[in-house]
Amino acid sequence: MNRFYRGKFRKSQENHLGWCKKNDLKKKNYCNHLYSSYIKAIICLVFFEVNMLRTLNIRDFALIEEACIDFQKGMTVITGETGAGKSLILDAISSLLGGKSSPMEIRTGAPRYVLEGVFDLSKNPVALEWLEEKGFSFESKELTLHRECSRDGKSRILINQSLASSTSLRGLGELLAEVHNQNDQILLLDRGEQLDIIDSYAGLVPLRNEVKECFLTYRSLKKRLEELRKNEEEKSKRIEFLTFQIREIKEADLKEGEEEGLIQEENLLAHGELLAENYEILSSYLADSESAILPSFPRFLSAAEKIKSIQPDFSKTLDSLQEIYIQLKEINSSVLDEKEEIFFSPDRLQFVQSRLDLISKMKKKYGSDLAAILDCKNKAEQELEAMEENSKNKESMEAEIEKVTSRLASLSIQLSKARRESLIRFESSLKSELEQLGMPGAAVQVVLRWEPSPEGEVSASGKSYIVSESGLDQLEFYFSPNPGEKPRPLRKIASGGEVSRVMLAIRSILGRQANLRVLIFDEIDSGLGGEIAMDVARKLRNLAENHQLILITHLQQIASAANDHLKVTKSVEGGRTFSKTEFLSLEERTLELARMISGQKVSKGALEHAKELLKKQAV
Numbered sequence: 001m002n003r004f005y006r007g008k009f010r011k012s013q014e015n016h017l018g019w020c021k022k023n024d025l026k027k028k029n030y031c032n033h034l035y036s037s038y039i040k041a042i043i044c045l046v047f048f049e050v051n052m053l054r055t056l057n058i059r060d061f062a063l064i065e066e067a068c069i070d071f072q073k074g075m076t077v078i079t080g081e082t083g084a085g086k087s088l089i090l091d092a093i094s095s096l097l098g099g100k101s102s103p104m105e106i107r108t109g110a111p112r113y114v115l116e117g118v119f120d121l122s123k124n125p126v127a128l129e130w131l132e133e134k135g136f137s138f139e140s141k142e143l144t145l146h147r148e149c150s151r152d153g154k155s156r157i158l159i160n161q162s163l164a165s166s167t168s169l170r171g172l173g174e175l176l177a178e179v180h181n182q183n184d185q186i187l188l189l190d191r192g193e194q195l196d197i198i199d200s201y202a203g204l205v206p207l208r209n210e211v212k213e214c215f216l217t218y219r220s221l222k223k224r225l226e227e228l229r230k231n232e233e234e235k236s237k238r239i240e241f242l243t244f245q246i247r248e249i250k251e252a253d254l255k256e257g258e259e260e261g262l263i264q265e266e267n268l269l270a271h272g273e274l275l276a277e278n279y280e281i282l283s284s285y286l287a288d289s290e291s292a293i294l295p296s297f298p299r300f301l302s303a304a305e306k307i308k309s310i311q312p313d314f315s316k317t318l319d320s321l322q323e324i325y326i327q328l329k330e331i332n333s334s335v336l337d338e339k340e341e342i343f344f345s346p347d348r349l350q351f352v353q354s355r356l357d358l359i360s361k362m363k364k365k366y367g368s369d370l371a372a373i374l375d376c377k378n379k380a381e382q383e384l385e386a387m388e389e390n391s392k393n394k395e396s397m398e399a400e401i402e403k404v405t406s407r408l409a410s411l412s413i414q415l416s417k418a419r420r421e422s423l424i425r426f427e428s429s430l431k432s433e434l435e436q437l438g439m440p441g442a443a444v445q446v447v448l449r450w451e452p453s454p455e456g457e458v459s460a461s462g463k464s465y466i467v468s469e470s471g472l473d474q475l476e477f478y479f480s481p482n483p484g485e486k487p488r489p490l491r492k493i494a495s496g497g498e499v500s501r502v503m504l505a506i507r508s509i510l511g512r513q514a515n516l517r518v519l520i521f522d523e524i525d526s527g528l529g530g531e532i533a534m535d536v537a538r539k540l541r542n543l544a545e546n547h548q549l550i551l552i553t554h555l556q557q558i559a560s561a562a563n564d565h566l567k568v569t570k571s572v573e574g575g576r577t578f579s580k581t582e583f584l585s586l587e588e589r590t591l592e593l594a595r596m597i598s599g600q601k602v603s604k605g606a607l608e609h610a611k612e613l614l615k616k617q618a619v
Contacts, residue, residue, distance in 0.1 A: 052517070052548045053550070056116075056117050060107040063088065064085060064092075064580075071550065073548050076548075078552045078566045092115050093117070095147060101147065101149045103149060106149065117145045121142070136159050177519070178517050179522075180503070190491075192470070207418065210411055211411045214404065214411055218404045224397065225394070225398065225401060239388075242384045249362070252358060283332070286335065287332050301325065408457060427444060430506065433505035434501065436538070438501070438532040439498070443487065444478070444480075445480070450474070477490040505539075511543050517547070519550070520550045521552070523552050523554065524540075533555045541561045554596070565584045566584075567582055
């Protein structure tokens with residue numbers, strides 16, 4: 001056994017030392033933290049099962065320069081004076097689980113904040129399955145989440161050392177923990193949230209997902225059918241327009257490179273007369289007139305040869321004249337060829353210009369080039385084909401909608417029946433929980449109703465009723481705080497303290513069904529005090545038997561019920577403000593509870609009261 005503990009400690013030491021070195025933590029802080037970690041590890045190994053959130057490391061997050069926190073299974077409370085930075089711990093956990101990440105949270109002077117958490121997934125097969133499905137590797141059932149946020153707003157996320165998106169982190173975070181804050185009291189008053197509670201309690205989430213999937217299919221088919229049933233005249237006009245476009249482009253019979261060739265031809269045809277006239281002049285001066293050059297050139301060459309015979313150095317001139325003669329003959333041949341090819345036809349010019357006008361018109365209407373014009377034709381053909389196909393499929397789609405509607409009605413009625421069957425058990429369990437929370441005689445009644453509508457998807461007793469993706473039921477919690485009072489909507493009559501206890505009672509009921517996630521509460525004790533606070537403390541302690549709980553509290557009754565007590569303090573050093581965390585010993589807990597009772601000046605009576613609270617919770 002001792003060897004087992006030493007192995008666990010060595011692994012813990014290596015993990016913490018590695019993180020602390022990576023993040024430049026001070027050696028003294030590391031050693032102090034590690035020592036307390038060892039003590040708590042012994043407690044954890046002896047008394048508790050596997051943890052969920054084991055370690056939270058924070059660096060440069062708001063007022064927290066550095067913090068390494070080891071959590072244990074059971075209930076951990078976070079206390080401290082107002083403004084000390086208690087909520088920063090929960091904010092860090094929330095961000096690490098995929099919540100909001102903002103450069104505003106970066107500590108002044110730091111380039112980024114760094115958050116890292118180690119989770120034990122031994123009791124969370126759902127999260128393990130998620131990791132496997134998403135392709136995140138894991139050798140053991142340990143999960144490491146890492147998140148950084150820099151001043152430019154960029155976030156770097158690692159899931160088991162693999163880069164991940166914020167969407168993936170948020171999806172995984174929902175499987176790891178539930179974060180409840182004071183806004184959850186508002187959420188509890190929302191009827192959609194109340195419906196979620198009943199479905200979770202009754203184990204109806206899979207059936208509800210079936211209803212949702214069927215409803216979304218139904219809605220998609222209905223939308224497509226409505227599109228098919230649009231104004232027939234509008235549809236006819238569209239078909240006529242598309243048909244015209246396709247016919248016009250086809251009849252234009254445009255060819256690749258045609259426009260460039262026509263432009264060149266137009267230029268030649270437009271200047272045909274001028275070209276013919278000047279080619280004639282060239283031909284005349286070269287060979288076709290009495291004064292033409294070529295007929296006289298042999299005489300030049302004969303004279304030059306005679307000169308050369310007498311004056312040998314004239315040979316270069318003779319050579320040049322011979323070359324000129326050859327070139328002139330070649331030029332004359334070329335001119336004759338070009339002259340023969342000159343064709344001027346007003347009809348052809350008119351045709352070319354008409355064709356170019358058509359191409360220009362098509363480009364203005366359908367695209368900047370031939371490819372764009374043909375693409376326009378293809379799209380028109382596809383749309384026309386789809387419209388014609390949709391018309392053919394209208395009857396089959398109506399039959400499919402009828403089939404899906406029937407299945408939707410069947411599933412929705414099945415879901416509604418299952419919900420109603422679970423209400424007696426739920427209301428009874430909730431009443432019992434509220435009694436334990438200092439509300440004897442209080443009751444929550446769950447009211448279900450169907451919303452009638454002529455356009456409803458489900459028919460029963462001669463009426464039609466509306467179905468949504470959550471089924472047929474419109475649900476609301478009615479609350480009666482005292483015996484004999486008529487139940488009224490919870491959202492209209494409950495006080496903050498009452499809503500807190502109702503929420504905790506519901507969480508206690510749901511908590512019996514699964515212990516997969518960490519439960520995190522931010523000041524759930526709002527509006528409570530006295531014996532009621534003691535009732536809530538006991539309820540939280542019971543809930544912690546199946547869950548890991550982390551919560552902020554201002555009440556000594558709740559703080560005394562915790563398995564672990566984390567205190568957050570704020571200090572100013574060298575002109576800088578620091579929030580620091582430390583787990584309290586039994587003696588330190590007593591002093592902290594006394595401070596919570598009497599304020600900064602701790603009285604003897606407050607100390608005795610604090611000791612008594614801890615003694616009661618230890619029983």
